[in-house]
Amino acid sequence: MKFCPNCGAQVDENAVVCVKCGVALRNQPQSLNVDNRWLVTVLLCFFLGALGIHRFYVGKTGTGIVQLLTGGGCGVWAIIDFIMILTGNFTDAEGNPIKSNM
Numbered sequence: 253m254k255f256c257p258n259c260g261a262q263v264d265e266n267a268v269v270c271v272k273c274g275v276a277l278r279n280q281p282q283s284l285n286v287d288n289r290w291l292v293t294v295l296l297c298f299f300l301g302a303l304g305i306h307r308f309y310v311g312k313t314g315t316g317i318v319q320l321l322t323g324g325g326c327g328v329w330a331i332i333d334f335i336m337i338l339t340g341n342f343t344d345a346e347g348n349p350i351k352s353n354m
């Protein structure tokens with residue numbers, strides 16, 4: 253048995269929806285999200301780094317706009333970000349590191 257993260261009701265191990273509050277239940281959503289998020293951030297920075305799209309994606313809207321207006325700091329800033337993401341030193345708006353599980 254496991255518990256609903258929304259209302260705390262006991263739900264079946266294989267249940268996809270909480271029968272009490274109707275919230276969707278997923279198995280290990282966190283590690284999956286972090287893994288995908290890193291990959292998406294890498295791809296966004298590689299293809300659209302000069303537009304700061306990867307910063308918008310992780311919630312850093314303020315610096316994303318600056319990056320968009322400066323063309324990724326003439327490309328240099330985007331390259332630094334790309335290296336930071338690859339090495340796992342890039343963080344989202346809440347300060348959580350965006351890392352690969354690979």
Ligand SMILES: [Zn+2]
Binds near residue numbers: 256257260261273
């Ligand atoms: Zn519930």
